[in-house]
Amino acid sequence: MSTAAATENERPSAEEIILYDKDPKTKIATITFNRPDHLNAPTADARLRYADLLHRANVDDDVKVVVIRGVGSNLGSGADIPEAMEMEADPTNRARIRELRVDDESAINFPPAGSYRHGATLTQWYANSAAGCRSLQEFKKISIVEAKGYCYGWHFYQAADADLVIASDDTLFGHPAFRYIGFGPRMWTWAQTMGIRKFQEMVFTGRPFTAQEMYDCNFANRVVPRDRLEDEVEKYALACSRTRPTDTVFMQKMFFELMKQSQGEYLGSMLTGLFESLGGTARPDAEDLVLDEDTVSGGINNAVKSNDDLFPPDFRLSKSGRRRAD
Secondary structure (H helix, E strand, C coil): HHHHHHHHCCCCCCHHHHEEECCCCCEEEEEECCCHHHHCCCCCHHHHHHHHHHHHHHHHCCCCEEEEEECCCCCCCCCCHHHHHHHHCCCCHHHHHHHHCCCHHHHHHCCCCCHHHHHHHHHHCCCCHHHHCHHHHHHCCCCEEEEEEEEEHHHHHHHHCCEECCCCCCEEEECHHHHCCCCCCHHHHHHHHHHHHHHHHHHHCCEEEEHHHHCCCCCCCEEECCCHHHHHHHHHEEEEEEEECCHHHHHHHHHHHHHHHHHCCCHHHHHHHHHHCHHCCCCCCCCCCCCCCCCCCCCCCHHHHHHHCCHHHHHHCCHHHHEEEE
16 A cells, blocks of 8 residues: 555545534534544545535525534634645545546546646636535525634635634634745635735735734624634524525525626636646745645644744744744
8 A cells, every 4th residue: 555545544534524414493504624633624535525515505405504613622724735745746646536526536647747737627626616615605505604713724715705704702814825835716705805905915924814803804794702602603593594584595695696706706716726727837935935845854834833933923823833932
């Protein structure tokens, strides 16, 4: 067995990472990220399960509201980066092909390294709701994200695409890709939701924003102390489930979907995918951290931590780094 395959087998299954439950009586369903020891990082398979669960809830007449939350102290800090790097280094591309929902990985050849399609095939896929990256955009029921702790990367996508965001006052919002790569697939939506001036600050500095800052720029609907978060989310979910019939909610969501598309939501996803597809042509400056095999040979966490310390404490991504004195 290859090293990549062995590591893959050590990870929890998609069903273990993404939990689903529904209460037909209240018509509230809950999707729970359940990997707290890895800051709720979803694997590629888990992201596909997430997309499938939202599709199922969209059809299910027993569901009117979906609450999205995480086990432990955080909503989540983004995708499983070690897995992504293993997939990039794997010459068979078996896991990557599976992520693209090709059932028989051995039946096709993935575009070769160095070709435009090698990266673009995947980054353009992230603009598709079936990929688990913009699935909430096409969800025609009400979605509520319960944000706490870290709300970074892929989890930040979910907060951007949800109908409502209820956050604990200790939540940090952002995307590490702004500091280490330069792009994130939901940039258009973030710019529209936060306002371009504030979003540009996030992109250009790479710093995370606090829950209060996200409330002030109209991204979060409510900010409450951590010990009140679950009760506040339940209050909102029950209120949403008791308003107009599900048919009316569907029509309301169609209205908002048309509005978003007139503002270019899907176009924005495709454009960001285009820039990400060309990311390999961007030449790093001498001091830039590049997440490749050579740079992270001592461990991704150590490489990221060392780079994080180059920034002022309140610009750092990690909570431990924010607490450390200069």
